[in-house]
Amino acid sequence: MRRIVLMAGLIGTLVACGGSGGDVKPMRAAGAVSPAPLPVTLKEPDPDVRRGLSPEYTRTNCAVLKCVALTFDDGPAKETEVLLRILAQRGVRATFFVVGRMVEENPEILRRELQEGHEIGNHSWSHASLASLSPDGVRAELGRTQAAIKAHTGYISTLMRPPYGATNERVAAVARELGLAEIMWAVDPLDWQDRDAAKVRRRVLEQTGAGDIVLLHDIHLSSIEAVPEILAGLAERGYRFVTVSQLLAGTPVRPGHSYVERSAT
Missing domain, CATH: 3.20.20.370 (Glycoside hydrolase/deacetylase)
Incomplete structure (x- = not known):
């Protein structure tokens, strides 16, 4: 069910951005703080979480991100x-x-x-x-x-x-x-x-x-x-x-x- 919700949100974002996959903004729950600077590839489970890195850490840590x-x-x-x-x-x-x-x-x-x-x-x-x-x-x-x-x-x-x-x-x-x-x-x-x-x-x-x-x-x-x-x-x-x-x-x-x-x- 979670995968279906994610896909629905992704499709909605693509429509809003003119259909370009590169413009997709990251999904976030209602009430969450500011989004990541740019899209995160949706995977299960998230690779950063598997490595023990919190979302706040990985959001702007350019020592580990491109x-x-x-x-x-x-x-x-x-x-x-x-x-x-x-x-x-x-x-x-x-x-x-x-x-x-x-x-x-x-x-x-x-x-x-x-x-x-x-x-x-x-x-x-x-x-x-x-x-x-x-x-x-x-x-x-x-x-x-x-x-x-x-x-x-x-x-x-x-x-x-x-x-x-x-x-x-x-x-x-x-x-x-x-x-x-x-x-x-x-x-x-x-x-x-x-x-x-x-x-x-x-x-x-x-x-x-x-x-x-x-x-x-x-x-x-x-x-x-x-x-x-x-x-x-x-x-x-x-x-x-x-x-x-x-x-x-x-x-x-x-x-x-x-x-x-x-x-x-």
Whole structure:
């Protein structure tokens, strides 16, 4: 009887998601707390339970699961609202590296990102190339954005991403001073260059491996259009979608140090 109930729920989910098996959200009982980041293959009994791992432990423990962190740069923008709907429908959490001046333009979208369980990182105030600035210039770009995020949400970010990936010892020193780890990426589908959803989807699916941080931009609708199939394709391969902090949990994350992925060790 339990198997029949599970199958009925799965069929209902497929219909709601347009028929793509990769978009299936995990089943959970009424009154349960927040769902797992992405689908769990239904088996009897669950393999994680057989290994003695509780659902809470396996949900985000990227030391034992195949995890990937999707990250989105340059917002919050009006296009971000489309992306948030897609992520919410699939129970996926991501990390948004926000530009300070965009925060001031769209504070309500920033608040929504946090309310829906996403993580916020600092992407400078004006998308300047930080490596070309003096320490005071870097401090102004990052510090002003930190202040804007806190003013509108009360949230204090512990992550930053230098625009263009441009960093050096001066940038790292200021990041360390502000308590910010530098988050780079392992997968770059060049979505800013090729505004083609099919190319973006193909590159992400071909290049992504366990523990990777994926770079995308929520200011481009072509990138957002690629997200449903990216989620479906990676989910079919057993990946869980987590925030950067969830991905790196249990590993040393130090302000001023740079990270592109979760190390296998």
